[in-house]
Amino acid sequence: MTEIREVTCACGAFQVRGTLDEVLPLVQAHGRDVHNMDVTADQVLAMSVVVTS
């Protein structure tokens, strides 16, 4: 079964849940657009938590 992951931003204004493929572009877009951060796929994997599988 596909893992569902969740990533929350410390800013409190952004939280996303989905497969890694789904959350990756959203997290990268939030990081780039709102916080001027380049976030790699490995970083997204590390900062996410598995909420269901």
Next chain:
Amino acid sequence: MANSTNPGLDVDGAVQAEVFVLWLDDATPRLTGPCGAEPWYLEIGAQQDPLDVVAAATRRVVGEPVVVHSTSWRTDRGGVVLSFVAVIDAAVVRSLAAIPVERRDLARSGATTAPESIAYQQVLEHGLRHLAWLVQDDELVAERLSGGWSAVLAGYLPEPFRNLH
């Protein structure tokens, strides 16, 4: 918020910007921002100009700023944090969450040492005092912050400075 079980996304890096997005609600400055009514953090790359990053991000995420100015720095959050005030028209941000800015005592350093702790409200107080000085000293800022802002910032001037006028 991120917690111990979810490290989450957070701004880090050797240089970070802390932005206070401010607008004037009648005679009350209000703090807002894309992340809620709190400081907004941006990562500053090694080759990036902090003011350019903050101005561009404010324009992109919030709206066209009236004034963006750096007001202080400190070591915090694992790096050097540069604080900015970004003043923006009420019409642009009125729909965003906001809180009124309340006066605070400044965080006082020793003669050669940094303060032991600094609350963001104290950084913001310092930023508004800095803006108050700029309105007196910088023609462009004075022109941009004429009217309501100028009147509000007069209350942030130290007494000796106020007595000169």
